[in-house]
Amino acid sequence: MPEYDDEAANEMFASASAQVPVGPPRRRAASGLTEHVPVRFSAQVIESVKAIAANDGQSVSSWIRWVVEREIARRQQPETRADYTIEFFVTEQMSPPATQTTASAETRHQPA
Numbered sequence: 001m002p003e004y005d006d007e008a009a010n011e012m013f014a015s016a017s018a019q020v021p022v023g024p025p026r027r028r029a030a031s032g033l034t035e036h037v038p039v040r041f042s043a044q045v046i047e048s049v050k051a052i053a054a055n056d057g058q059s060v061s062s063w064i065r066w067v068v069e070r071e072i073a074r075r076q077q078p079e080t081r082a083d084y085t086i087e088f089f090v091t092e093q094m095s096p097p098a099t100q101t102t103a104s105a106e107t108r109h110q111p112a
């Protein structure tokens with residue numbers, strides 16, 4: 001496959017002969033995606049997402065969908081003792097309002 005620089009590529013695609021369809025028409029397969037949701041991230045988050053998605057061999061969009069779907073599946077699973085403990089530590093790290101933290105810690109860690 002020949003390599004083109006930008007100038008050569010622009011010249012090639014500017015010609016009318018390069019604009020003629022080749023082969024039978026094809027329709028794209030239905031993607032199963034139903035709705036577009038615009039989401040904004042900070043520049044730092046976008047750069048991290050791009051790097052991680054590239055490292056995983058995915059596009060940014062498909063990586064974000066994968067993360068969201070994984071989180072939905074995780075939250076829909078029945079709660080287990082391990083999930084319960086992990087949830088407590090995550091809650092503590094996120095510093096929820098003091099009334100919730102105190103109540104959560106007292107309620108969750110009382111001896112049986």
